[in-house]
Amino acid sequence: MKVQDIMSNKVMWVAPDTSLVEVSKILAASDIGSVPVCQQDKVIGIITDRDIIVRCVAQGKNPQNTMVQEVMTKDVIIVSPEEDIHKAADLMAKKQIRRLPVVSSGRLVGFLAIGDMAVETIHIDEAGQALSNISQGVHH
Numbered sequence: 001m002k003v004q005d006i007m008s009n010k011v012m013w014v015a016p017d018t019s020l021v022e023v024s025k026i027l028a029a030s031d032i033g034s035v036p037v038c039q040q041d042k043v044i045g046i047i048t049d050r051d052i053i054v055r056c057v058a059q060g061k062n063p064q065n066t067m068v069q070e071v072m073t074k075d076v077i078i079v080s081p082e083e084d085i086h087k088a089a090d091l092m093a094k095k096q097i098r099r100l101p102v103v104s105s106g107r108l109v110g111f112l113a114i115g116d117m118a119v120e121t122i123h124i125d126e127a128g129q130a131l132s133n134i135s136q137g138v139h140h
Contacts, residue, residue: 003088004081006117007102007110013038016045016069020052023068036101037072041108043101045072078103079112088112 013036014023026035027049037045047068055071056063079088079100092100092114102110 001085003079003083003112007112009110018068020056020063020066023047037068042106043108045074046076047072
């Protein structure tokens with residue numbers, strides 16, 4: 001089974017000059033923690049709720065006038081729609097991420113989320129393992 005068989009075709013992204021307040025509203029409304037940053041439909045970064053907190057709020061910057069391009073993560077982990085779902089699950093677990101932008105020929109074509117894999121019963125163990133690895137976090 002390949003990524004394209006279970007990915008979401010809903011393509012949501014923000015432009016690099018989007019304010020962090022606007023991005024926060026998108027993340028909250030969609031109940032997600034990250035969204036790719038694109039110019040046209042080419043992925044140039046990803047902005048996460050953590051990026052907003054660590055690189056803006058914690059630094060005393062104003063999210064009203066701080067733009068995505070100032071705090072986004074530029075090294076985006078992506079996956080091809082042709083990738084085997086087992087390899088995608090391994091990548092998510094290894095990199096501790098819940099959602100992967102799916103990119104074909106440089107264009108954003110969809111998303112693969114941990115939840116997408118959990119729906120496929122043959123992949124519940126892998127998705128569950130990836131999620132538990134992500135959820136463990138740091139204990140004080």
